[in-house]
Amino acid sequence: MSTTAIPAGTKWWSGGKSPFNASYGKVMMWYFLMSDAFTFGAFLISYGTIRFSVNHWADPNHVFNAFPFAGHANLPLAFVSLMTFILIFSSVTMVLAVHEGHKMNRKGVEKYMILTILGGIAFLSCQAWEWTHLITGDHAVLVNGQIEHWGTTVTKNPWGPEVMHNGQLVATPGPIAFGGYFFGITGFHGFHVFSGVVINIVMYIKTKLGHFDERGHYEMIEKAGLYWHFVDLVWVFVFLCFYLI
């Protein structure tokens, strides 16, 4: 934002202008993101509390080792790495969209917004596949001396400690908190990605209609960008907490 409107000699905090030299909308977005960070923080801390109060937790290398069309190949964390790459790449295209906005280049903004939207949709599709795979995938579990076949849901966790049964290693039921937290937190993050995609689509349409050219600046793209980067940043923590440790 231009600083020419501010008379020389006034101090940053003495009123009559933004002390951060930012519009109210940007300041508001930053405070909203702080608030949202507390929401995710509360979820992740709750997850940590429960996870470290039990003796056994599902091994992510074991749970997340599938890849679409790869059959039963053991590819630990390969798919989630792809998802993470997609999301981070969409942040890069978002940066480029904001950059094009600064240059008032509408075509450029449109191009990179489309790529960002596609990235978001790709991420959500990956998440849908991963959820489906976990919920529908059968796993042998030893329950009360009988073998049962379980998927991973909010009430069932087939990834407990393994025991010998009839000369074979078989998993026992694990802490059911795993499913609740995994689906709860990745779902809440996915909901954020989804709303980010909706916001980005609105921004794309407004760009296309020339609203920002009329307004003389592309600040709305910047604000949408702040939100999008935040959603990516949260994913880094979710990724860390559920897949890496």
Place this chain on the structure above:
Amino acid sequence: MSSAVTLQDATGHMAHDAHHEHHHHETFITKYVFSQDHKTIAKQFLITGIIWAIIGGLFSVIFRLQLGYPDQTFPFLEDFLGHWAKGGKLNPEFYYALVTMHGTVLVFFVLTAGLSGTFANFLIPLQVGARDMASPMLNMLSYWFFFLASIIMVASLFVQTGPASGGWTVYPPLSALGDASMGSKIGMDLWLVGMAMFIVSSLLGGLNYITTILNMRTKGMSMTRMPLTIWALFFTAILGVLSFPVLLSGAILLLFDRNLGTSFYLSDIVVAGKILPNEGGSAILFQHLFWFLGHPEVYIILLPAMGMSSEILSVNSRKPIFGYMAMVGSMFAIAILAFLVWAHHMFVTGLNPFLGSVFVLLTLLIAVPSAIKVFNWLTTLWRGNIRFTPAMLFAIGFVSLFISGGLTGIFLGNSALDIHLHDTYFVIAHFHIVMGVASFFGMFAGVYHWFPKMYGRYLNNTLAYIHFWVTIIGAYLIFWPMHYEGLAGMPRRYYDFSNWESFKMFGGLNEFISLVSMIVFAAQLLFVFNFFHSIWKGRKVRDLNPWGSNTLEWTTPLKPGHGNWPGEIPEVHRWPYDYGKDGRDFIPQTEPVGKDESTGH
């Protein structure tokens, strides 16, 4: 360049330029219903808050009937409560619903939305010199989300199984299992959804308050020239924006436990002889999440009352506020400490005693900024030229109640004493005085002080004085005896104390408390009458600045339109507390510093 233009340019915000105002054609809907004028939104919050306060107060009168007269029946109760009061005797399930909703309504819907919603909306733009909130649109949505939350909460009163009844803290497992009690069924879901809407409202409001204070101050209104009301509302908004989302997380997990079969808070539970499959969750986890909001919430309620009382005490003592920077600093300290003391609500949950002692230390530290504030209020009054307006009386009453209620906080903050005192009437007495009644007094002070600006008329003084004296004497008569009951071990949330030999001696006292609570409730209806009557029939304000006040809201026209100042926004040249300086009664903030004026305050 004019200050108004500078402001518009610096914020990139062109919507409310007063010069263009006459171009807007306002209909009834845009002016009174979906209004984007912060002053109208403030009145919407205030009137909705008043309605909620009547409902919440009425709940307490009904359950006080049960507590004061446990052996009697009141046939008229059956007339309007139906099967909840068969034969005129309150149903125990409904008794719990009443205490739960009394707490929920008064803590959230009256003293959070009704108090911050009203005065943050009304005072922030007027006192920092802005045409409106940063985003009038989000501000309007903030009210309507509150309205939606209100509708959902009211609806929960009418479902067949009754509203939530697990206490206003809605601890699981009681709140997590539909089979646990009547109030744990649909009423509890409505409670959670209603609160989620409430949190959205509070977030939208809070973001607006923060950005307006930071970004929209008029020229010359540096942070240290802001009235203390604005500082208080600023810290309140930050507390709300950072603590409510944690309750949202907690509420979402609770909704999942209730409806999706997850086990976030549930483990090893047997209901009606049936073992539930839930395992691995922790009910204590909910308490941590709840109190991470719950404790800052106390200050969300209290800080606006503190800020308004500071302002009103200074104006009506005709003296500068004593220790302005100390006031700001102590509010800052309170805001920080508010986030670090939540576990003092959980001393008896099996919390590690060492961790408990850390929370004791942090809790008792709050006494320091609180004491600084109290001494500053007292020294502001000291040798002042006091005008006992109704607002002033309520502000003084606020200080009195804050001292009385605050002192018992030192008892309760001590984890060793808390083993005896927790969940007794001592706690009830403590938080009702320090947070409930004290904040109500701050709110009343604010209403009496700013009513002339809101409606261009005065409230009736005689009714106001009766209201004040009945309320302050009544409040002490109600809550002071509860300390003794609590010290004797009388537990909160019991339906009937006449069943216990050890509490029979309090039968007469309980009856007395109930009697006084009804009288005090009647006095509040007097205020409600005064409020609505004076909107149309009150004495008209003729003086632009009826209290001889320095702050900017009194430089606007008698009934400011949308945009507040018809011409340019005034520029500010001094702090707002130049009362009795250089032999002058008061010097408004808009007056430039004179050549011969003495320096300092």
